[in-house]
Amino acid sequence: MYKNLRWKVITILAVLLIFGSLGLYPIIASRYGVKSPAWLMAYQLRLGLDLKGGLQLILQVQTNDAIKVEVESSAEQLRNALKDANVPVTAVQTDPAQAQFTIEGIPGPSESQFRTIADNQTGQSYDRDARGAGTHVFTMKPNILKQRREETVAQAIQTLERRVNELGVAEPWVGPYGSAGDQIMVELPGLKDPARAKEIMGKTAMLELKLVEAGPLPDEASLLQAQGGKLPADMETVRGVAATPGDTARPYYLVKKTAIINGNDLRNAKPTIDQYNQPAVSFTLSNEGSAKFGAATAANIGRQLAIILDDQIESAPVIQSAISREGQITGTFTAQEASDLALVLRSGALPASLTYQRSQEVGPTLGADSVKAGVMASIMGLTAVTLFMLMYYRLAGINAFVSIVMNLVILLGFMAYVGAVMTLPGIAGFILTIGMGVDSNVLIFERIREELATKKGIRQAVGAGFDRVFVTIIDTHVASLIAAAFLFQFGTGPIRGFATTLFFGLLSNVFTAVFVSRTLFEFVLSKKQAGATQLSI
Amino acid sequence: MRIFANPNYDFIRWRWHALIASMTIMAIGFYVAAFRQGLPLGIEFTGGTAIVVEFVQPTDEGQVRAAIEPVAKDATVQRVGTDNKRIMIRLQQMEGQAAGTALEDDAKRVEQALNTAGLGQHTVISKDIVGAVVGSDLQRKGIWATITALGGILVYIALRFRFTFAVGAIAAVVHDILITLSMLAFFHYDLTLNVIAAILTITGYSVNDTIVVFDRVRENQRTMRREPLDKIVNSSVNQTMARTVITSGVTLLAVLALYIFGGDVLRGFAFTMVIGVITGTYSTVFIASSIAIILSRRTTPPATAQPQPKLRRA
Numbered sequence: 001m002y003k004n005l006r007w008k009v010i011t012i013l014a015v016l017l018i019f020g021s022l023g024l025y026p027i028i029a030s031r032y033g034v035k036s037p038a039w040l041m042a043y044q045l046r047l048g049l050d051l052k053g054g055l056q057l058i059l060q061v062q063t064n065d066a067i068k069v070e071v072e073s074s075a076e077q078l079r080n081a082l083k084d085a086n087v088p089v090t091a092v093q094t095d096p097a098q099a100q101f102t103i104e105g106i107p108g109p110s111e112s113q114f115r116t117i118a119d120n121q122t123g124q125s126y127d128r129d130a131r132g133a134g135t136h137v138f139t140m141k142p143n144i145l146k147q148r149r150e151e152t153v154a155q156a157i158q159t160l161e162r163r164v165n166e167l168g169v170a171e172p173w174v175g176p177y178g179s180a181g182d183q184i185m186v187e188l189p190g191l192k193d194p195a196r197a198k199e200i201m202g203k204t205a206m207l208e209l210k211l212v213e214a215g216p217l218p219d220e221a222s223l224l225q226a227q228g229g230k231l232p233a234d235m236e237t238v239r240g241v242a243a244t245p246g247d248t249a250r251p252y253y254l255v256k257k258t259a260i261i262n263g264n265d266l267r268n269a270k271p272t273i274d275q276y277n278q279p280a281v282s283f284t285l286s287n288e289g290s291a292k293f294g295a296a297t298a299a300n301i302g303r304q305l306a307i308i309l310d311d312q313i314e315s316a317p318v319i320q321s322a323i324s325r326e327g328q329i330t331g332t333f334t335a336q337e338a339s340d341l342a343l344v345l346r347s348g349a350l351p352a353s354l355t356y357q358r359s360q361e362v363g364p365t366l367g368a369d370s371v372k373a374g375v376m377a378s379i380m381g382l383t384a385v386t387l388f389m390l391m392y393y394r395l396a397g398i399n400a401f402v403s404i405v406m407n408l409v410i411l412l413g414f415m416a417y418v419g420a421v422m423t424l425p426g427i428a429g430f431i432l433t434i435g436m437g438v439d440s441n442v443l444i445f446e447r448i449r450e451e452l453a454t455k456k457g458i459r460q461a462v463g464a465g466f467d468r469v470f471v472t473i474i475d476t477h478v479a480s481l482i483a484a485a486f487l488f489q490f491g492t493g494p495i496r497g498f499a500t501t502l503f504f505g506l507l508s509n510v511f512t513a514v515f516v517s518r519t520l521f522e523f524v525l526s527k528k529q530a531g532a533t534q535l536s537i
Numbered sequence: 538m539r540i541f542a543n544p545n546y547d548f549i550r551w552r553w554h555a556l557i558a559s560m561t562i563m564a565i566g567f568y569v570a571a572f573r574q575g576l577p578l579g580i581e582f583t584g585g586t587a588i589v590v591e592f593v594q595p596t597d598e599g600q601v602r603a604a605i606e607p608v609a610k611d612a613t614v615q616r617v618g619t620d621n622k623r624i625m626i627r628l629q630q631m632e633g634q635a636a637g638t639a640l641e642d643d644a645k646r647v648e649q650a651l652n653t654a655g656l657g658q659h660t661v662i663s664k665d666i667v668g669a670v671v672g673s674d675l676q677r678k679g680i681w682a683t684i685t686a687l688g689g690i691l692v693y694i695a696l697r698f699r700f701t702f703a704v705g706a707i708a709a710v711v712h713d714i715l716i717t718l719s720m721l722a723f724f725h726y727d728l729t730l731n732v733i734a735a736i737l738t739i740t741g742y743s744v745n746d747t748i749v750v751f752d753r754v755r756e757n758q759r760t761m762r763r764e765p766l767d768k769i770v771n772s773s774v775n776q777t778m779a780r781t782v783i784t785s786g787v788t789l790l791a792v793l794a795l796y797i798f799g800g801d802v803l804r805g806f807a808f809t810m811v812i813g814v815i816t817g818t819y820s821t822v823f824i825a826s827s828i829a830i831i832l833s834r835r836t837t838p839p840a841t842a843q844p845q846p847k848l849r850r851a
Binding site: 050058060178179180183194356357358359360361362363365366369370372373374376377378380381384385388389392424425427428431432434435438439442443446449450468471472475476478479480482483484485486487489495498499502 | 539589591640641660661662663664665666667668670671674682685686689690693694697730731733734735737738740741742744745748749752753756776777779780783784786787788790791792793794795797798799800802803806807810
């Protein structure tokens with residue numbers, strides 16, 4: 001009667017073996033130090049931040065920063081091009097908030113020449129709007145604006161990835177977050193020093209080396225006195241660091257607007273000690289950077305060079321001789337600060353500043369406690385459920401136990417295989433999976449009892465019980481899967497872990513409750529004589 | 538062993554009583570939530586700071602409250618765990634510190650106050666700081682997830698059964714959500730992300746339960762063609778009674794294990810599940826079927842109540 005029974009049993013054992021070796025074996029092997037092949041251990045279930053401890057950050061990229069830089073440099077380039085072509089301009093104004101810049105005072109005779117140059121230079125990215133009287137407004141095209149913002153976020157993610165990798169945290173994660181498109185989530189499981197990591201994540205690390213025209217002086221007005229009280233077009237003022245930490249008096253410098261070199265010209269940076277035995281950062285330049293830097297330093301021996309980091313002058317040493325490949329950033333650093341600065345310089349500047357939207361730190365003790373509590377709850381839940389099922393359904397209770405345990409093994413194996421992360425709500429999902437397994441089994445057992453009551457033979461009763469309930473099980477599972485899918489869609493971090501376990505738990509439950517449990521029944525029935533009327537249920 | 542051998546209770550007779558009882562609980566719950574600050578949103582939704590501090594020596598909540606009073610007036614100080622050593626401090630976000638480094642000011646102030654208060658050795662074991670932007674984002678997503686999940690289930694049941702049944706199932710789910718929220722308000726739980734997850738799970742669970750009964754109704758409609766719908770529904774509820782009670786009882790065992798042994802972080806989640814399982818069972822028996830019957834009578838009287846009019850005419 002049950003001629004496929006042997007194959008069914010083999011299928012079940014094979015499934016058990018595959019999922020057990022993926023889900024259970026790596027956990028047990030690593031716990032008891034059993035030597036195992038690395039490819040298998042790679043499947044070890046990953047723990048989420050709430051169980052392992054660590055830091056999770058949600059950062060918002062201030063994409064407006066990048067737009068501002070873009071608009072300003074486009075305006076500057078156009079102004080230079082016009083200057084080269086001898087087209088006079090009275091004013092250039094930028095309005096980064098609107099992604100616009102305005103050119104004013106083009107005389108009538110130069111108008112057509114201006115249009116040719118302007119459209120050549122900016123036509124791809126900007127819409128030009130002639131306002132009359134020689135005034136033209138350039139607005140960044142909406143698709144270009146959107147593209148720039150996306151690029152900025154993508155670039156920020158890359159930079160953060162490099163920084164995170166340098167931190168030496170196992171299994172870090174950096175990626176886009178949320179629906180607005182400008183947020184990034186960073187997860188650093190098992191991190192020891194969250195405060196330092198936050199500092200490193202948030203640093204823009206925009207390095208620029210510029211020639212000093214005047215300074216340092218205590219205020220801006222006296223700095224500009226030598227220039228006739230007005231800031232020349234090719235210069236800007238930048239503030240230096242305080243002489244001692246916490247000092248509010250920060251000096252002013254007047255520097256050239258264009259940088260000799262910037263962070264992009266660096267090839268490497270590492271912490272070092274300067275000539276006064278102070279922590280400093282030494283850097284090596286790329287070939288292109290060396291050429292620029294060598295020429296500029298040779299031409300300006302005796303002048304001061306400002307080392308500007310994130311719009312603040314760290315130090316302004318005097319150029320003693322021509323430098324080409326190697327340089328040093330000196331300032332008032334601690335050893336830790338110097339090594340962190342080297343790290344962020346190596347990983348490159350962020351294209352825009354970042355602001356924190358959420359910061360979640362979980363200590364390792366709390367995580368370990370949660371794991372213990374979760375495992376304890378699972379074991380107690382399973383024990384209580386099993387005891388009840390054995391009492392109520394006698395030997396058929398074993399059926400339920402086997403199918404529920406197998407469900408959990410498949411679930412563990414599946415999560416390990418797809419690389420899903422186990423979180424605390426994920427453990428709750430496990431416990432609910434136990435509940436669902438019970439539900440299906442009870443549904444089937446009750447139906448078999450009903451069928452038995454109609455004086456059918458035990459084989460027919462078992463068969464009819466499974467057949468009739470199958471539709472119900474499909475209906476209930478599909479409805480729950482719908483709920484789990486939406487939960488996953490909306491969820492972040494831990495909730496997603498819950499939805500994942502619930503989802504896979506539901507899927508494997510259909511297999512274990514229907515296929516495995518039925519095979520067990522058939523196995524028992526095949527040992528009974530044809531006319532048997534007793535079934536322990 | 539066996540409970541409910543061939544039960545034959547008249548559940549449908551009690552439908553109005555059941556509806557009134559449920560409404561009363563919901564009304565009280567609404568009152569507590571609205572006028573007694575019964576159901577505060579967690580900091581994930583409002584923005585704010587939550588810090589858990591572990592002391593080496595058992596420490597009193599009052600001492601901690603006094604220590605941080607000067608820097609954080611409206612903080613909630615709450616003991617977590619069983620050994621009197623862990624204290625959770627929660628603060629709503631202040632005005633004008635939506636993002637950036639200012640976000641951490643509250644946490645820093647509290648930590649400093651604790652360090653200088655001489656409360657003994659302690660470490661911060663968890664720290665969660667949420668900006669208002671993320672908070673409102675999560676709020677929106679939470680509402681959407683609930684609505685879309687309910688909509689999806691409604692469509693599925695309407696396809697598989699009939700539309701009035703779908704409405705009955707959804708009414709039962711909405712009932713369960715409202716009862717659960719009321720209970721959360723009575724017992725002073727926060728509406729956190731975990732609790733929302735639990736509520737969405739209840740949604741699935743409650744529908745699960747209801748579908749089992751409806752499936753039976755569909756099956757019985759084929760064999761009991763001459764019976765009126767309320768009688769069919771009543772027998773279906775009775776036939777599935779043992780299953781309903783056993784499943785709920787056993788699932789209750791599992792979530793109770795979670796509530797007792799699952800630790801502090803999951804307590805709100807487990808509590809929500811416990812309430813949800815109970816109300817889910819109740820609503821399956823009393824709410825879903827009642828509403829399905831009430832609606833079916835109004836919309837499609839000839840299909841289901843055929844025998845009765847014939848008898849009257851004769």
